[in-house]
Amino acid sequence: MKGLKIVVLAKQVPDTRNVGKDAMKADGTVNRAALPAIFNPEDLNALEQALRLKDMIEGTTVHILTMGPGRAAEIIREAMYRGADGGYLLSDRAFAGSDTLATSYALSCALRNLEYDLIICGRQAIDGDTAQVGPQVAEKLRLPQVTYAENIERCENGRLTIKRRLERGIEVVECPMPCVVTVNGSAAECRPRNARFVMKYKYARAAQEVQEAGEDYMQLLNERPYLKLTEWSVNDITCDSNELGLSGSPTKVKNIENVVFQAKEAKVLAPNDADIDAMMKELITNHTIG
């Protein structure tokens, strides 16, 4: 079988488990600079599915496409340490403030620069939990979609057999390629880094990072051109700029409220026998428990 061309859509996300006070800007968008950034967990599950196809079918290539600031190149390297062949960073101020629809539009324009049989990504990102970008990219490219994938079981005759994990059961579907697949967190975990790939790619850099690196690095790059990660700005993709960023986003943030909890009268108890005995008596007396 001919090898597949796989593009993994991945996102560097703020670690929402470690959110600080300055996480939001006044305009209601996220202040990414103030947060620790990680590889979106379900995108790692998607990467693993891609790498398994690469193991299975000779000649298959796996590339990452990510949209974000310069430092998002970190996740391209991370994917390469685990077996991806390379990646593309889509980075431009023009994309700032995008909602899911504008994000999907930008990604779909970048994907038109690439050849692919399969576009695969995590079901959702932990900073938004919307699960919208995968299906929207599929629609923009007029491709069929398979969401909630747990395992790609077979690849035969240009069709994928995919097990889906749904809220109340499972479904096995067959979908022709090219297509978009979104992968659940219940899928196999991503393999760890491979020491050989870490050695090979640890100096891989995207253009914004190259600018910050010194003369010595330029020399290294000349010797090892594979260390150069492709970076695209808005000028490298064919798109309608009105469809990008805030102007391309149908949804607007009307307002943001910081959460203020309303205090209610509570009985404060000590973890001792007398207090707990009294509480259980009360609950039984007022029929809260029977």
Place this chain on the structure above:
Amino acid sequence: MNSVFVYCEIEEGVVADVSLELLTKGRTLANKLGVKLEAVALGHGLQGVEKQIFPYGTDVVWVGDDERLAPYSTLPHAKMLVRLFEREKPQVALMGATSVGRDLGPRVSSFLHSGLTADCTSLEIGDYKDVKSGKEYQNLLYQIRPAFGGNIVATIVNPDCRPQMATVREGVMRKEVLDANYKGEVKRLDVDAWLEDADLVVRIIERHMEKSKVNLKAAPIIVAGGYGVGSKENFNLLYELADVLGAEVGASRAAVDAGFCEHERQIGQTGTTVRPKLYIACGISGQIQHTAGMEESSMVIAINTDPNAPINKFADYVITGDLNVVIPKMIQYYKKNSK
């Protein structure tokens, strides 16, 4: 005026609870806007399905009955919906934030270039002024959801694009029959006219649907554990207490993510929303995504080592202490006092 639409999820001829909840909410929104409430029912063998839908105050049920529309598959349902929406131009379209709605919604919103907000916890009607253009909008759908680590609650609007789309999880809105004899109209959709071969390329070759065994929504008492429970083994203590009280065990997302508890027990914005008589929160700090799913509990007991845990603000009883000490005492004194 353009209507409020609700996409009804149907499994084996039965309309899902989440859709009935959305119809209830949709009726309220439609009243505020002074428009009709319309429902879309796509599937096969749908004779009489409107009888399940009218009592919630639905004025029109669009029925697409065809074997190609059951079981649910993305492309045929999306095609039917976008063709209908292109023609009828709803101002609001709601669907469940389920594995169906979250698959279908973004596909439809992308095609129509309309905004979609996922997992709303509240929907209201109100006005909006765009700060930049100064343009004022009346009667927009406020799509309200906690966002970003639960530190904020965002109100999202779609000023210019229609329909204004939102998904809502099961159990978040109340389900309430408006009038058992409410009279609506059935309109049939011409499925052949809209479906093409290209919509049928994905084949379902196997399907096993089961009723969820855990029924958190119906449980009068819930013992819920958070990350503070510490381990899967420690959760056994929660099961013991639940067993004694006739309760169901729930968990916060942090506990589920840590592998302490299975996903179907998750309570909160991205899990189940519950309204039990008694909610016992063990080692749960009380992030808003969690409290959004339990704040309507009639009574809350919070057990936490942190005296300042946000969950305490919701509690009727705050027990500051180690749950490994407190829970056995609760079991002990329940047994003693209930005799």
